[in-house]
Amino acid sequence: MHRPDLYESHGDRLRNGLNQVTPATNINIVCASGMKSNKMAAQSLTGGHQDVMVAGGMESMSNSDEASLDSQWEQWKLTHGKEYNGQGEEGIRRAIWEKNMHMIEAHNKEAALGIHSFTMGMNHLGDLRPEEVCCCKKTCDRKSKLPKSVD
Structure with a gap:
């Protein structure tokens, strides 16, 4: 079953002017997904894997x-x-x-x-x-x- 809410990062990149080939990742955890996405982005930047990252969360269950x-x-x-x-x-x-x-x-x-x-x-x-x-x-x-x- 397709759940659009599980794929928000992909829609968000398009709504914000990024193209379809821009990498996007969903974090499908109920609590603290915003914190997790920021941590993953920071690791990617400090590890030299990416030069620019956009991170955030869709809920505030924390x-x-x-x-x-x-x-x-x-x-x-x-x-x-x-x-x-x-x-x-x-x-x-x-x-x-x-x-x-x-x-x-x-x-x-x-x-x-x-x-x-x-x-x-x-x-x-x-x-x-x-x-x-x-x-x-x-x-x-x-x-x-x-x-x-x-x-």
């Missing part, structure tokens, strides 16, 4: 919508056995968790572009502020002993 964020929050609480003393505390912890989630997503987008050498993920500390994680001087002092090569 940005979590509210329903998805709600389900991620509920799953995270279940996974890590999190319970709060009322909706007030939960609201505060959820806001911190969301801020951390967005920071992680932004970092990972940059990592996909080669800006960072590692990716990040949410863990059991996701509902804590940095000063709550680093609760004692001994723990904080360990960070200063990391090698300078660590991002």
Whole structure:
């Protein structure tokens, strides 16, 4: 079955004044196709395979919508056995968790572009502020002993 939405890059090149022999690639993944296309273009340029590249995505499923964020929050609480003393505390912890989630997503987008050498993920500390994680001087002092090569 022909699915025109799977071949958007080919139509896009024609709509934007490029001819049919101009190479075009579709990335048929649901999430983060824009990031993947930019990464592939960057690799092609830095590897000397192409002199000019056009890259982009057709969707923005990388940005979590509210329903998805709600389900991620509920799953995270279940996974890590999190319970709060009322909706007030939960609201505060959820806001911190969301801020951390967005920071992680932004970092990972940059990592996909080669800006960072590692990716990040949410863990059991996701509902804590940095000063709550680093609760004692001994723990904080360990960070200063990391090698300078660590991002």
